Amino acid sequence: MQNYKNLCRLLAKYYVCTLLMFCYRVKTYNQRQQLAPVLDNLRSLGKRIGFVPTMGALHMGHISLVDKALKQNDVVVVSIFVNPTQFNNEEDLKKYPRTLDRDVKMLGEKGENIILYVPSVEDLYGNNVVSGHFAFDGLERQMEGRFRPGHFDGVGTVVSRFFEIVKPGKAYFGKKDFQQLRIIETMVKNLKLPIKIIGCEIHREKDGLAMSSRNERLKPNYRDAAPFIFKTLKAAKKRFGTESAYKVTEWVRDQFAGHELLKLEYFVIADEETLQPVARKSRSKSYRAFIAVFADDIRLIDNIALN
Numbered sequence: 162m163q164n165y166k167n168l169c170r171l172l173a174k175y176y177v178c179t180l181l182m183f184c185y186r187v188k189t190y191n192q193r194q195q196l197a198p199v200l201d202n203l204r205s206l207g208k209r210i211g212f213v214p215t216m217g218a219l220h221m222g223h224i225s226l227v228d229k230a231l232k233q234n235d236v237v238v239v240s241i242f243v244n245p246t247q248f249n250n251e252e253d254l255k256k257y258p259r260t261l262d263r264d265v266k267m268l269g270e271k272g273e274n275i276i277l278y279v280p281s282v283e284d285l286y287g288n289n290v291v292s293g294h295f296a297f298d299g300l301e302r303q304m305e306g307r308f309r310p311g312h313f314d315g316v317g318t319v320v321s322r323f324f325e326i327v328k329p330g331k332a333y334f335g336k337k338d339f340q341q342l343r344i345i346e347t348m349v350k351n352l353k354l355p356i357k358i359i360g361c362e363i364h365r366e367k368d369g370l371a372m373s374s375r376n377e378r379l380k381p382n383y384r385d386a387a388p389f390i391f392k393t394l395k396a397a398k399k400r401f402g403t404e405s406a407y408k409v410t411e412w413v414r415d416q417f418a419g420h421e422l423l424k425l426e427y428f429v430i431a432d433e434e435t436l437q438p439v440a441r442k443s444r445s446k447s448y449r450a451f452i453a454v455f456a457d458d459i460r461l462i463d464n465i466a467l468n
């Protein structure tokens with residue numbers, strides 16, 4: 162009887178393990194030579210291929226992009242690659258969270274129409290780990306471009322390489338990196354690539370903090386302070402209804418001037434189309450406020466549509 166019970170327990174364990182392995186199974190490729198023919202074959206069968214590029218440490222913001230892509234395509238390629246050429250700070254690159262096992266599990270739960278591409282640096286760059294030079298109609302000179310020199314050349318290089326390999330019909334980018342989204346739209350337009358860029362809304366924690374892989378690194382007191390960023394953005398939006406961009410900007414600077422934990426790097430109100438800072442408001446234009454803040458050594462960015 163005891164032996165029978167042990168056998169049942171063993172079988173149950175085996176069943177659960179197999180089920181988990183099945184649930185978490187994601188077709189994963191590390192080399193473009195292996196991935197490209199698989200995608201060519203899918204394309205020849207008329208399958209629509211969507212693409213969600215990420216640097217991993219996935220959170221619900223990424224998953225919402227994957228969900229949207231799954232709804233609009235037959236197959237979704239998700240890439241996980243911490244791109245060295247877009248980091249202008251060695252420490253930031255070193256400390257960027259890497260959680261591949263957890264990421265694979267999260268994607269596995271999304272079903273079988275996901276293909277994961279986790280290339281090595283060599284697979285994308287060979288032995289020449291440098292960026293190309295890109296002009297994005299001047300969008301690259303504002304905000305992140307001013308404070309992170311070379312960042313958008315790195316983003317342009319890696320995303321254009323991904324586009325060459327994956328050749329998606331649609332690619333998905335979050336609006337938290339709104340400047341990046343505008344830059345990729347411009348790159349696709351300038352290079353006449355047959356790819357539709359889909360911008361996806363910012364995903365927030367319950368307390369308003371924009372979801373970001375970097376949030377994982379916040380110490381508890383900084384994590385508690387961080388929702389102040391979105392709170393200030395919301396208040397700035399309200400003020401922008403009646404005050405000039407200059408006055409709102411001064412007000413935001415004052416809010417952070419006395420803050421114990423959060424250090425403002427920039428706050429800019431800009432035209433959504435050109436990303437040029439607004440000098441005088443016009444009714445026919447859409448504006449957005451952009452912010453970058455240091456919480457300890459962790460840099461957080463966020464933005465809000467103003468009208």
Ligand code: PAF
Nearest residue numbers: 214215216244316319338
């Ligand atoms: O937004 C990101 O995570 C990265 O900039 C991207 C688009 C994956 C390129 O490395």
